[in-house]
Amino acid sequence: MQDEQRALRVGLVLGDPNAARPDSARLVEILDDMDLVDLVCIVASGEEATSATSLMSSALALETAVTRQTARDVPIPGLHDRDILPADPGIVPDLDLILDDSGIPAVEELAGNAEHGIWRLSTVDPESGFHAAVTNAPVTPVRLWSFTSEEEGWRRIAETEFDTKFLASRNLLFQREKAVRFLTGQLARLALCEVPALEALPDEVPDDKAASVLQLPQYVGRVAAEAAVRSANTIRARMxxxxxxxxxxxxxxxxxxxxxxxxxxxxxxxxxxxxxxxxxxxxxxxxxxxxxxxxxxxxxxxxxxxxxxxxxxxxxxxxxxxxxxxxxxxxxxxxxxxxxxxxxxxxxxxxxxxxxxxxxxxxxxxxxxxxxxxxxxxxxxxxxxxxxxxxxxxxxxxxxxxxxxxxxxxxxxxxxxxxxxxxxxxxxxxxxxxxxxxxxxxxxxxxxxxxxxxxxxxxxxxxxxxxxxxxxxxxxxxxxxxxxxxxxxxxxxxxxxxxxxxxxxxxxx
CATH class of the missing domain: 2.115.10.20 (Glycosyl hydrolase domain; family 43)
Known part of the structure; x- marks a missing residue:
């Protein structure tokens, strides 16, 4: 093990630290507690990249509203005690790594400010996990992507799998919460000089495979069937x-x-x-x-x-x-x-x-x-x-x-x-x-x-x-x-x- 006493200087890029996703707030809390990490918060502005069509986005929004599978945005822990920097390459200091939790494409301009470039989880995409739920996949893949100033495009450096929840909106929330510990585990390995965690694999886009609009009727039918089975099992247990x-x-x-x-x-x-x-x-x-x-x-x-x-x-x-x-x-x-x-x-x-x-x-x-x-x-x-x-x-x-x-x-x-x-x-x-x-x-x-x-x-x-x-x-x-x-x-x-x-x-x- 080398340099195990020096903490990684990590910049975390957020879209709005006053209204962060719950999994983002939890990530900040865990990073604050990690002896291996010295955290700097960065705020970026702009539109998030997304992989879904407008119709698929509307379907997910409707399901979220009907089933109330949503999570209220919260301020990041210790918000008012932090120096939060703008996502400006001229202002952000030299770092070991930048974690992008915003999904904003302009963050790529910061790659030269970090020795190991930028990491981004696939769950940053607002429709992440939608395809797995719609197609009834046994698991949902969660990928960790890397972007550096030396390489062209994003490269996949690590991947794991979590169980797929039958509701797409719930699956999104579940994958995001679970991905936090996947990310911090990869950070620990980087801090302890396992670089990279896995061999980098080239891929075209850093997001989940998009679901087809044609799959929506089948998905709706399967959700109804699953809800009926769960209700029947509850009644069976009571009887x-x-x-x-x-x-x-x-x-x-x-x-x-x-x-x-x-x-x-x-x-x-x-x-x-x-x-x-x-x-x-x-x-x-x-x-x-x-x-x-x-x-x-x-x-x-x-x-x-x-x-x-x-x-x-x-x-x-x-x-x-x-x-x-x-x-x-x-x-x-x-x-x-x-x-x-x-x-x-x-x-x-x-x-x-x-x-x-x-x-x-x-x-x-x-x-x-x-x-x-x-x-x-x-x-x-x-x-x-x-x-x-x-x-x-x-x-x-x-x-x-x-x-x-x-x-x-x-x-x-x-x-x-x-x-x-x-x-x-x-x-x-x-x-x-x-x-x-x-x-x-x-x-x-x-x-x-x-x-x-x-x-x-x-x-x-x-x-x-x-x-x-x-x-x-x-x-x-x-x-x-x-x-x-x-x-x-x-x-x-x-x-x-x-x-x-x-x-x-x-x-x-």
């Missing part, structure tokens, strides 16, 4: 049905080889579902801990079971609280058995210790007070303990897009150090945890969820971790399982393995 329920399945093999189709299935009683199973051996028996979700209350709690001769025997409830619990990551450390369940609704991490295994537990430690974290997993790799978790800081309550990594002192969680490149993964297809981090044949793997196709828990990934330290994090996909390989399901999103037994969950319509 005792279990729309979108998860079931547990048991197979033999490893995470890389098991057959999800031939597995034995275990279903929950009426009015509930079972999900997020974890295995642990204790006194000669194999126990299973899993989420029990109650449709009536809309909350989950943790239950325990025992495996015997290929069957799951329900033992009883293990942990109940007044808030939702799931993802009961259970592990042994020394003579103690601990559990780190998801407690995002309680806005903190909670580590529980078994006092009368498997049903007796006491709260052992808490950490990250005030933070909503989901699907947290501890892993000891070499001599270091690592916490893998999914955080949510946006208005959509979406934990599926960002993987955050922390080095910790151990199960007590007394000392927590964030990875400098957090979030280390930003992508709806791979970020969210899907089970225990494990080693096999000298290789390190992380199960993760594929949250695409508008479905929570659509698919399961096995990611191989290729680099893990405080300087780098890198992983690659080695197995991907979706409903296409598992007939009769709409999702598969969690796995755990112990001594040749593989337990996982599937989702049904």
């Amino acid at each position: 005792g049905g279990r729309p979108g329920r998860f079931c547990l399945r048991l197979a033999e093999g490893t995470a890389l080889t098991f057959d999800p189709v031939s597995a034995v299935e275990f279903d929950a009683p009426a009015g509930s579902y079972w999900a997020d199973p974890f295995l642990i051996a204790h006194q000669g028996a194999v126990h299973v801990f899993f989420e029990v979700f109650d449709y009536r209350s809309g909350r989950g709690h943790i239950a325990a079971g025992r495996l015997n001769a290929g069957r799951l025997h329900f033992v009883g409830d293990a942990i109940r609280t007044s808030y939702h619990l799931s993802y009961p990551f259970v592990f042994q450390h020394g003579d103690d058995i601990f559990m780190l369940p998801e407690t995002s609704e309680g806005k903190r991490l909670e580590l529980w210790r078994a006092t009368d295994f498997p049903l007796g537990w006491t709260l052992h430690a808490t950490a990250m007070e005030g933070v909503s974290a989901s699907d947290s997993t501890l892993a000891k790799v070499g001599g270091d303990w690592w916490l893998f978790t999914n955080l949510c800081e946006d208005s959509f309550d979406d934990f599926c897009s960002e993987l955050h990594l922390f080095r910790v002192d151990g199960p007590d969680l007394a000392e927590i150090t964030p990875h400098p490149m957090n979030p280390v993964v930003v992508n709806s297809r791979t970020a969210r945890g899907g089970g225990r981090v494990f080693q096999q044949d000298g290789r390190l793997f992380r199960p993760s969820q594929d949250n695409s196709h508008g479905t929570y828990g659509y698919g399961l990934n096995i990611m191989e971790i290729e680099a893990l330290d405080m300087d780098r994090y890198q992983e690659r996909l080695v197995r991907h399982i979706t409903p296409r390989e598992v007939p009769g399901t709409i999702g598969i999103h969690h796995i755990d393995v112990l001594d040749g037994q593989v337990i996982f969950d599937v989702r049904k319509r």
Whole structure:
């Protein structure tokens, strides 16, 4: 790592700092908190570039008005305490990088003022994500573009994907909020001398592919159908049905080889579902801990079971609280058995210790007070303990897009150090945890969820971790399982393995 002590001098170009988009205001707030960034705000004037026809723009505006999928403009944080510069090459000082959040073409004149030129997200376009929603794409691509004084035109330097929302107006807001952390992650990599984040790829225009007017009738019909399905599922749940329920399945093999189709299935009683199973051996028996979700209350709690001769025997409830619990990551450390369940609704991490295994537990430690974290997993790799978790800081309550990594002192969680490149993964297809981090044949793997196709828990990934330290994090996909390989399901999103037994969950319509 080089020059890690010097902050990047970053200029952020805004159209109107008194009436910024909420995602722009959030970007300013995050940049202010980044030790790696020294922020300068710049204001530009002019017309934004757009990719859509006037009819498509009118259709989006009408949908926004009818569905109220809009966000009120706000002043940027600390507006009156900032020196805001005009977008004049003669006034803007020498910078390392300029971020264009205005979409105004005249900003290109500032490229010579920054060593790394200008970066712009595709979500700056007012119709970004419209094409993905209109065509029912499984994901919406978000691209980061670069413009320098040495190159002709804009060049794509990084790209990610987020789940597509079925309403185009909502998809636009969602992509913009999610893109903020994608951008700040790329900034962290630049500050830590990863230049560029990806090989630059030439492209003609820095915007999303435009939707065709001819696709509008099909889109309207699909929106109506989706709204009807959601209403029907709400009624089904109230009448005792279990729309979108998860079931547990048991197979033999490893995470890389098991057959999800031939597995034995275990279903929950009426009015509930079972999900997020974890295995642990204790006194000669194999126990299973899993989420029990109650449709009536809309909350989950943790239950325990025992495996015997290929069957799951329900033992009883293990942990109940007044808030939702799931993802009961259970592990042994020394003579103690601990559990780190998801407690995002309680806005903190909670580590529980078994006092009368498997049903007796006491709260052992808490950490990250005030933070909503989901699907947290501890892993000891070499001599270091690592916490893998999914955080949510946006208005959509979406934990599926960002993987955050922390080095910790151990199960007590007394000392927590964030990875400098957090979030280390930003992508709806791979970020969210899907089970225990494990080693096999000298290789390190992380199960993760594929949250695409508008479905929570659509698919399961096995990611191989290729680099893990405080300087780098890198992983690659080695197995991907979706409903296409598992007939009769709409999702598969969690796995755990112990001594040749593989337990996982599937989702049904």
